[in-house]
Amino acid sequence: MDHSSLPSPFRLLWQQFRIEWRLYARDRGAMFWTFLFPLLMLFGFGVIFRSGGPPALTLVRVAPARETERDRAFLKALEESRLKITTLPAPQAEERWSKGGTMAQLESVGNGYRLRLNSYLLVQGQVAAQAASQAFLVAQARLNGSPEPDRIPLVIESPGHAHSANYAAFLVPGLIGLNLLTMGLFSVGMVTVAYREKGKFRRLAVTPLPKWVFLLGQILQRVTVVVVQTVLLLLAARLGFHIVNQGSNLLLAGLIVLGTATFLAMGFALSSLASTIETYGPISNLVFFPMMLLSGVYFGLDSAPRWMQNAVFLLPLSPYLRVLRAVFNDGATLAGHGAGLAVIGAWAILSFALAVKRFRWV
C-alpha cells in the first residue's frame, strides 16, 4: 500500500478542467446566457439600428398654408444641405411627431419659423437644427442679394474614421466587455459563494486534491469560456455585419487577457464579502447594474453630466470599453489611454490583493 504516491497534479488539473467543462455544458441556462445571449443582442440591436453608415439626419417640414418666396428659398437652401427633408401637411406632421418618429420639425409661426426638437433624440436633433440654421442664413442672404455665407461642411464618423458610427460595430466591444463582467461576477463570484455555502469546498478539503489544482482548473475553464464567447462574437460580427477588428489583433488579444484577469479577480474579491447566496445577490447587483448601464455597453454616456462621466470612468468597465473601442473600432494604439489603463490596472491589483487576503474555503 503506497500512500505517498499521490496522482500528478497536472493530470488532476486536466481532469478538473474537463469535468468543469462537461458540467458547464450540461447547464442549459449557462449555455444560453454565455453563448447565445450576446449573439442575440448583437443581431437584435444590430438589425434594429442597421443604417449601413452614419445615421441619417432628417428634418420634417410642415407645409406652410401659403408658400411665400422666402419659404421656397429656405427649402432650396435646406435641400442643398445634407439634411433629408420631408415636407408633410400639418396633420400628418403632427401625427408623426406624436409617435416619436421625428427628430426635428420646422414649422412656420406668424412671420417666421420655429424648430421643434424631440427631447428623446436631442443629439441628432441638435445637429439637424444647426444645419437648418445655416440653411436659413443662406436663404436670407440670397433673398437680400448679399454675399452668401459659407456653410461649414458636416461629416459624421467614429473617432478613428474607420467604421462610421455603425451601431453593431459600437456594440461588439461593449458585449465583449459585458461578457467579461458577467463571467467575473456570476461564473466566478457567485459560484464561489455557492460552493462555500453548500460545503463543496469542505468536501474537497478532506481529499488529497490540492486546492490550487481545483481553483486553477475552474479558472482555466472560465478563461476558455471567454475565449469561445469572444471568438463567436467576432465571427458573428464579421459574417453578419462585415465588422472586423480595425486595430492590431495582438493588442485586442492583450486587452481581452487584461480584462479577463481584472474581472476574474473582482469576482473572487466580491465572493469574499458574502457568506451566502442571499447576501451575495444584492452585492453583485449593486456592482453589475451600474456598470452594465453606465459604462457604455449599449450606449455612449457623452450626453450625461460631466461628474457622472468622471465617476463612471473610475469603475473598471468604462475605461476598459473606451480603450477596447479605440483599438477595435478605430484601429488606434494605446496612446492616450494611460489614465484608463491605470484605472483598470488599479482595480485588477486591488481585487487580486483582496481576493488573496480574504479568500476562504469554508
Added chain:
Amino acid sequence: MSGQIVVRGLRKEFPKVLAVAGVDLDVAAGEVFGLLGPNGAGKTTTLEMIEGLTVPDAGEIGICGLNWRQHAPEIRARIGVQLQATSLYNKITPREALDLFGSYYPKRRSTEGLLELVQLKDKADAYHVTLSGGQAQRLALALALVNDPEVVFLDEPTAGLDPQGRRSLWEVVGAMKTEGRTTMLTTHYMDEAEALCDRLAILDHGKILRSGTPAELIASLGIPSVVELTFDGAAPDPSAFAARLGSPVEARGDVWEIPTPDPKTLLPRVFTTIESESLEYNQVHVRRATLEDVFLHLTGRSLRE
C-alpha cells in the same frame, strides 16, 4: 500510540461559545466508535478537528500514528469522510462523482463495486439533483469509501432519513466493520448508537460525560429497568404518588417513568399504590434501560430535546 485514532486535550472556542472543552479519545483499529450527544454538544466540531477541517485551539490528534502538522496529505489519502451536508455539482452523476473523487487518491476502489455496495446501480447515471435524500446520503457514504480508507468518519450518517433508509445505511456500516475499517461516527439517535457502535462517548457542552460499550454505559446507571405508566393525555403530577410509593417518579409527556434495579418487587407495590390512590391510567410496561436513560441521568435532559 497504539490506537488508530488518539486524541488528547482537544479544545476549540468560537467567538460566542466554547464548542469543545478538553476531549480525550482512543479508538482501536477495526472499532466502530460513536460520539453521542444532542445538537450543539460539540460532536461535529470534535469530528471536524480530527478530520483536519478545523484547526484546534489546543490538543493533539493522531491518526494511524500520523499528525496533521506533518503528514496532512498522507492522512487525507488514508481517511474517508462523510460530512453532514455533502454538496456536489447538481448535474454530476453518481458514477462520474465516484470516478472523479477516486482519481484524487493513490488507491481506489472500483466504481462498480461501490455502486453495488450502496445499492445505487440503477441510479448510477442520474443527475445528483434527482437523487432522493437517502440515495444522496448513500452516495456520500460511497464517496467516503472511494479510497479504500483505513479510517472512516461519518457525521450524522442517517440524519433526515426514513426508517428504511436508515436500515440500509446501517447495513453498509455493518459491512464496513466486517472489512476491518476503523469508523468514527456522530449521532443523536440512541438506537443507532446501540446498533452500530462497539464503544461510545456521550458528549454534552463540549465535554465527554462518560464512555464505554453500550452495555457498560447502561449498566453504569445501576437501574437496569424502568416501569412506565401511560395515561390518556398528559400525565398528572406524580409527587403524591411518589411519596406513597417511596420511589422517584418522573412525568414525561403522557408517561410516568419509575426507574428501578428490581422490577419484581416494585411492580406489586406500584399496583397497591394505584389502588389506594384510585389512579386512572391506561397501560403499564416494564422495559430495559436504554442509552436515552443514561443520557437523561447524566444531563437531566432528553437527547431529542
